[in-house]
Amino acid sequence: MLTSPSIRHGRYYPILATMAPETTPPPSPPSPLPLPSDSQARKSKGSLKLSRWSMARTLRSGGKLGRSNQQTLKAEPTSPMSKLSEGLMSSAPSGNGSESDVVEEARTGKSIYVVSDGTGWTAEHAVNAALGQFDYCLVDRGCPVNTHLFSGIDDVDRLMEIIKQAALEGAMLVYTLADPLMAESARKACALWGVPSTDILGPITESIASHLGVSPSGLPRGAPGRAFPLTEEYFKRIEAVEFTIKHDDGALPKNLNKADIILTGVSRTGKTPLSIYMSQKGFKVANVPIVKGVPLPETLFECDQEKIFGLTINPVVLQTIRRARAKTLGLTEATMANYSEMDYVKEELEVAGKIFSQNPSWPVIEVTGRAIEETAAIVLRLYQDRKQRCSIPRISRRY
Numbered sequence: 001m002l003t004s005p006s007i008r009h010g011r012y013y014p015i016l017a018t019m020a021p022e023t024t025p026p027p028s029p030p031s032p033l034p035l036p037s038d039s040q041a042r043k044s045k046g047s048l049k050l051s052r053w054s055m056a057r058t059l060r061s062g063g064k065l066g067r068s069n070q071q072t073l074k075a076e077p078t079s080p081m082s083k084l085s086e087g088l089m090s091s092a093p094s095g096n097g098s099e100s101d102v103v104e105e106a107r108t109g110k111s112i113y114v115v116s117d118g119t120g121w122t123a124e125h126a127v128n129a130a131l132g133q134f135d136y137c138l139v140d141r142g143c144p145v146n147t148h149l150f151s152g153i154d155d156v157d158r159l160m161e162i163i164k165q166a167a168l169e170g171a172m173l174v175y176t177l178a179d180p181l182m183a184e185s186a187r188k189a190c191a192l193w194g195v196p197s198t199d200i201l202g203p204i205t206e207s208i209a210s211h212l213g214v215s216p217s218g219l220p221r222g223a224p225g226r227a228f229p230l231t232e233e234y235f236k237r238i239e240a241v242e243f244t245i246k247h248d249d250g251a252l253p254k255n256l257n258k259a260d261i262i263l264t265g266v267s268r269t270g271k272t273p274l275s276i277y278m279s280q281k282g283f284k285v286a287n288v289p290i291v292k293g294v295p296l297p298e299t300l301f302e303c304d305q306e307k308i309f310g311l312t313i314n315p316v317v318l319q320t321i322r323r324a325r326a327k328t329l330g331l332t333e334a335t336m337a338n339y340s341e342m343d344y345v346k347e348e349l350e351v352a353g354k355i356f357s358q359n360p361s362w363p364v365i366e367v368t369g370r371a372i373e374e375t376a377a378i379v380l381r382l383y384q385d386r387k388q389r390c391s392i393p394r395i396s397r398r399y
Contacts (some may be wrong), residue, residue: 006215108170110172111172112146112174114127115153115176116177117152121305123174153177163190174198175201231245243259245279247285255286265312267348274376277376278379290293291348308361308362309364315342326340
């Protein structure tokens with residue numbers, strides 16, 4: 001048994017079989033069997049499902065296949081997919097399955113295997129972005145999906161183990177493999193065993209290679225032998241992160257003129273996480289809170305006004321966030337005063353709105369229901385447009 005590949009998300013499924021060497025020609029498909037009667041077909045279909053449900057429960061609980069199951073895998077020289085199917089059926093217990101098994105399998109959902117020879121960041125985020133198009137189905141678990149990340153897969157044998165397991169589970173395979181031979185092996189194995197697959201890295205790499213007229217290295221990022229010099233961009237990101245942490249929540253207002261981007265808004269509008277996120281992209285970000293009764297620092301109005309961005313949020317959502325924050329900190333109603341009261345929340349948002357209207361050059365971004373990445377994309381787009389003097393939307397528009 002080969003070393004099991006690393007898994008970062010989802011459940012662990014042990015590998016059941018090993019693939020024949022590539023030099024071995026694929027076995028011929030099994031001879032066709034006589035068609036069963038309707039009753040036999042229904043019984044056979046139900047037995048296969050019960051076998052899969054039983055196998056899924058065994059694998060989740062950490063169980064292993066017995067010798068009889070392994071012998072069954074070698075019983076007949078049929079196609080690899082037939083062997084895998086027999087391995088599933090041989091684990092079926094005697095007797096009939098209960099209705100709860102059906103419910104359990106339906107709740108489990110379909111699997112997507114994400115395979116990468118590096119960290120898997122690219123493939124994982126691509127899958128999550130695609131799944132975002134199905135939120136209407138995923139939120140209420142109408143079509144549940146389980147994602148499993150296999151990172152650092154740089155060996156063909158380990159890759160074949162994962163693809164076999166995907167065939168057993170009826171999973172889809174999404175992969176980013178820099179080595180063309182690894183990618184081709186994955187494509188052929190998926191075609192052989194009927195595993196739906198998508199190569200995320202291959203097509204765009206080929207397009208860029210054709211555009212540049214240069215062949216790719218075929219090595220994953222972080223592979224041994226690849227040199228990663230500490231470039232100017234690396235030190236720029238480090239400096240940006242340090243600057244952002246030191247200038248969080250209105251600290252050191254005298255240095256606002258040194259910031260690339262300045263965020264302002266009432267408490268709990270996501271200024272700090274947004275600042276940290278953008279700093280990792282190399283931008284020095286400072287944020288200044290707007291608090292009712294507390295004047296803003298004069299340096300905020302003395303620096304370049306085109307790098308200031310206002311953040312606003314729905315009052316009901318803001319109240320919910322503040323209440324959760326107060327509860328987390330263990331604050332009592334007397335201690336937190338009006339911090340999470342609706343009247344106070346609305347008044348503070350009105351104060352912020354007046355400040356924004358008095359400074360029409362500050363774009364106001366609505367953060368309600370937006371992820372940090374989405375808000376950052378808007379801020380950085382406007383920042384780059386202004387820096388490059390591109391045409392931008394109407395001033396003081398809410399985004």
